[in-house]
Amino acid sequence: MSPRLxxxxxxxxxxxxxxxxxxxxLTRAGIPIxxxxxxxxxxxxxxVEVASGPVPEIDGRERRILEFRGLPESTRLAxxxxxxxxxxxxxxxxxxxxxxxILVAGKQRPFAFNPALKKIAFGLRTAGPPSAGEVISxxxxxxxxxxxxxxxxxxxxxxxxxxxSGEHVFTAVVYDDRELLDFEAGDTSARIFGLAIDLGxxxxxxxxxxxxxxxxxxxxxxxxxxxxxxxDVVSRISAAFGNPGRLEELRAAVIRSLNELVRDxxxxxxxxxxxxxxxxxxxxTAMNHMFLGVSVDGLAVAPFExxxxxxxALAARExxxxxxxxxxxxxxxxxxxxxxxxxxxxxxxxxxxxxxxxRLFIDLGTNGEIALKNGERFAATSTAAGPAFEGMTLSCxxxxxxxxxxxxxxxxxxxxxxxxxxxxxxxxxxxxxxxDLLAEALAAGKVTTGGQVVDKSRRLPVAxxxxxxxxxxxxxxxxxxxxxxxxxMILEDEGLxxxxxxxxxxxxxxxxxxxxxxxxKIGLLPRLEAGKLTVIGNASLAGARAFLLSRSxxxxxxxxxxxxxxxxxxxxxxxxxxxxxxxxxxxxT
Amino acid sequence: MDxxxxxxxxxxxxxxxxxxxxxxxARDVLARGGDPQEAIENGFIPGIQKVGVLWESGEYFLPELxxxxxxxxxxxxxxxxxxxxxxxxALSLGKVVLGTIEGDIHDIGKNLVAALLSANGFEVVDLGAxxxxxxxxxxxxxxxxxxxxxxxxxxxxxxxxxxxLEELKSxxxxxxxxxxxxxxxxxxxxxxxxxxxxxxxxxxxxxxAAKALTGRx
Numbered sequence: 001m002s003p004r005l006x007x008x009x010x011x012x013x014x015x016x017x018x019x020x021x022x023x024x025x026l027t028r029a030g031i032p033i034x035x036x037x038x039x040x041x042x043x044x045x046x047x048v049e050v051a052s053g054p055v056p057e058i059d060g061r062e063r064r065i066l067e068f069r070g071l072p073e074s075t076r077l078a079x080x081x082x083x084x085x086x087x088x089x090x091x092x093x094x095x096x097x098x099x100x101x102i103l104v105a106g107k108q109r110p111f112a113f114n115p116a117l118k119k120i121a122f123g124l125r126t127a128g129p130p131s132a133g134e135v136i137s138x139x140x141x142x143x144x145x146x147x148x149x150x151x152x153x154x155x156x157x158x159x160x161x162x163x164x165s166g167e168h169v170f171t172a173v174v175y176d177d178r179e180l181l182d183f184e185a186g187d188t189s190a191r192i193f194g195l196a197i198d199l200g201x202x203x204x205x206x207x208x209x210x211x212x213x214x215x216x217x218x219x220x221x222x223x224x225x226x227x228x229x230x231x232d233v234v235s236r237i238s239a240a241f242g243n244p245g246r247l248e249e250l251r252a253a254v255i256r257s258l259n260e261l262v263r264d265x266x267x268x269x270x271x272x273x274x275x276x277x278x279x280x281x282x283x284x285t286a287m288n289h290m291f292l293g294v295s296v297d298g299l300a301v302a303p304f305e306x307x308x309x310x311x312x313a314l315a316a317r318e319x320x321x322x323x324x325x326x327x328x329x330x331x332x333x334x335x336x337x338x339x340x341x342x343x344x345x346x347x348x349x350x351x352x353x354x355x356x357x358x359r360l361f362i363d364l365g366t367n368g369e370i371a372l373k374n375g376e377r378f379a380a381t382s383t384a385a386g387p388a389f390e391g392m393t394l395s396c397x398x399x400x401x402x403x404x405x406x407x408x409x410x411x412x413x414x415x416x417x418x419x420x421x422x423x424x425x426x427x428x429x430x431x432x433x434x435x436d437l438l439a440e441a442l443a444a445g446k447v448t449t450g451g452q453v454v455d456k457s458r459r460l461p462v463a464x465x466x467x468x469x470x471x472x473x474x475x476x477x478x479x480x481x482x483x484x485x486x487x488x489m490i491l492e493d494e495g496l497x498x499x500x501x502x503x504x505x506x507x508x509x510x511x512x513x514x515x516x517x518x519x520x521k522i523g524l525l526p527r528l529e530a531g532k533l534t535v536i537g538n539a540s541l542a543g544a545r546a547f548l549l550s551r552s553x554x555x556x557x558x559x560x561x562x563x564x565x566x567x568x569x570x571x572x573x574x575x576x577x578x579x580x581x582x583x584x585x586x587x588x589t
Numbered sequence: 590m591d592x593x594x595x596x597x598x599x600x601x602x603x604x605x606x607x608x609x610x611x612x613x614x615a616r617d618v619l620a621r622g623g624d625p626q627e628a629i630e631n632g633f634i635p636g637i638q639k640v641g642v643l644w645e646s647g648e649y650f651l652p653e654l655x656x657x658x659x660x661x662x663x664x665x666x667x668x669x670x671x672x673x674x675x676x677x678x679a680l681s682l683g684k685v686v687l688g689t690i691e692g693d694i695h696d697i698g699k700n701l702v703a704a705l706l707s708a709n710g711f712e713v714v715d716l717g718a719x720x721x722x723x724x725x726x727x728x729x730x731x732x733x734x735x736x737x738x739x740x741x742x743x744x745x746x747x748x749x750x751x752x753x754l755e756e757l758k759s760x761x762x763x764x765x766x767x768x769x770x771x772x773x774x775x776x777x778x779x780x781x782x783x784x785x786x787x788x789x790x791x792x793x794x795x796x797x798a799a800k801a802l803t804g805r806x
Binding site for chain 1: 647648650651653655691692693694697700719722731741744745746775
């Protein structure tokens with residue numbers, strides 16, 4: 001007969017079979033007990049309190065952890081406890097896995113917290129300072145499948161002060177539950193951090209994440225220093241084409257920009273670089289190549305093939321990022337030459353794989369990438385939108401930084417009401433502001449559907465010292481037409497129309513401040529029924545964070561990237577006529 | 590309709606990009622026994638010139654430009670066969686072999702140049718996109734073209750423009766052709782550096798350059 005297992009305080013009965021581990025029974029019942037070290041009895045994160053019933057037999061590993069923490073025998077490790085008799089238990093909240101919201105804004109999808117980088121603290125009792133061999137043998141007993149490599153590859157053993165328990169305590173840094181990366185003195189297991197990075201052509205965003213709790217500690221955003229080599233991807237590729245010296249300059253430029261953001265974040269949160277052991281970057285294919293200093297020559301000329309789509313994770317010291325040099329750096333895998341890891345990340349963040357039906361995912365950045373989910377099938381393409389959506393290349397353009405006009409609407413008196421980031425006096429216009437301003441100008445008849453600024457000055461005043469020029473309107477016209485044409489052609493390629501779509505998800509560096517109604521009015525996006533358009537913000541960053549926090553999301557992303565069919569728009573014969581037609585600012589379906 | 594009004598209507602049809610109207614007016618002229626050359630020179634060509642001015646001022650954009658070029662082309666298709674052989678040849682500004690260079694698949698700009706060249710009276714041999722150097726040369730040799738036009742939209746493929754010039758030199762036929770270069774990354778300086786004969790910053794400038802090269806400005 002199965003023992004009765006009762007979960008307090010609710011009194012809920014958990015089904016289990018005799019001799020089963022408590023961790024397994026709880027997991028099966030849907031209780032998110034933290035099995036951080038995979039049930040090896042190594043991390044001590046699944047502590048439960050035995051409230052009543054005979055205290056089950058304790059094993060060596062459990063004893064080690066309990067002694068180490070000075071805990072009574074009624075506290076046990078769920079992963080090691082075998083249920084043999086009737087038992088009532090309590091689970092402290094600290095032993096439960098936090099539910100990870102995948103996106104800060106938009107739809108949220110929980111996923112399992114199971115980061116690739118883990119820290120496991122352990123102690124050993126030796127007369128003098130322990131030798132590397134002794135430490136490794138203890139670690140091996142905890143984690144038999146750990147690859148420790150040859151003695152020469154082993155990280156140096158730091159000097160560990162004696163713990164009050166009389167043990168020498170170390171913390172092992174483990175990658176992907178199999179590779180030993182480093183040792184630290186003492187118990188540093190609560191100090192483990194990772195970086196999720198949106199490696200944009202124009203904008204870089206870095207998020208610092210606590211890998212012991214899954215909490216986000218803050219973000220920092222700034223310009224990609226490669227901008228001095230050209231505003232868009234093609235000009236960067238051109239700069240590096242056949243020029244290894246220039247490629248190295250590009251690599252150094254983006255690393256410099258990223259490190260500035262990282263230092264800023266770490267300083268604010270009082271986190272040391274050595275405590276940052278994992279970084280995941282989501283960027284387009286060209287950015288991914290340049291970050292690693294890999295030649296982009298293959299991306300420069302037809303047939304446009306990069307050096308790789310999926311690059312293995314590498315040691316942080318090989319990248320130059322400010323973090324623990326023994327930590328790991330991974331790039332979210334690319335889908336094709338012009339549909340990069342940022343889109344893979346976005347699809348993961350948007351939860352596209354689990355969603356049913358027909359859904360379009362659009363990332364409005366310097367490259368306007370479009371992915372279509374049609375039942376079980378995925379197709380993706382990219383269009384050269386240019387940097388207009390990020391506010392660049394406009395006469396008064398700027399990133400969404402303090403002082404940028406990011407919202408505009410016509411007030412009752414017909415005067416333009418503008419909102420700026422931080423409420424500062426208007427300094428310039430960012431992408432979402434541009435869309436609003438154009439929608440208002442169209443409605444007021446100040447710009448024709450052909451994109452002509454009616455006033456003879458060929459200018460649209462916005463605020464003191466800030467205006468839109470005829471050329472700015474043309475830039476937006478080209479960018480919007482590129483995206484519109486991409487949407488039409490990928491739908492056509494799958495034999496669908498806008499009416500067949502269940503949803504359009506719009507991601508982009510502009511966050512959630514895109515006014516979707518205005519985007520439809522100017523014809524950037526097709527007119528959809530209410531509720532079918534979801535603005536999900538920076539999905540690329542959210543996807544990188546999911547990779548950082550969950551090995552299963554990482555694997556899901558890796559297999560998804562291989563499944564998506566890459567559609568080359570330029571090969572479609574009627575791209576030109578569609579593009580020219582799409583230049584008109586008008587609603588479409 | 591007196592002739593002035595007819596010419597004005599032709600001009601307007603091109604400015605409006607009204608293809609059917611332009612072709613209709615051309616057919617009317619022929620039906621009434623009018624002079625096709627006069628219609629071209631006094632009616633349609635002023636139209637395409639006006640379009641150029643509107644483009645320069647920012648009033649016209651790609652769709653308007655293309656529509657006008659199409660209207661012009663439609664009128665020319667009606668009128669050209671009606672010209673006496675000698676006069677047709679005299680009116681033709683010459684043959685241009687045109688294409689986007691190898692490794693480059695962008696062709697909207699090149700297509701625009703092709704449309705405007707035809708609208709302005711050039712005979713265009715459009716080789717399409719991703720065209721090998723060898724193909725440019727053989728097409729020029731076969732058609733007896735006066736001008737070879739090369740478009741490149743990437744700084745990487747732009748290098749092919751230099752290669753074509755070198756190839757023409759090495760074959761000893763450099764002087765047979767005027768070479769016209771263009772494309773987003775191409776600059777006047779680049780054109781001068783590689784020794785091209787002409788450069789167009791945009792499609793209309795390319796037409797002006799082609800006219801200058803054939804002494805028909």
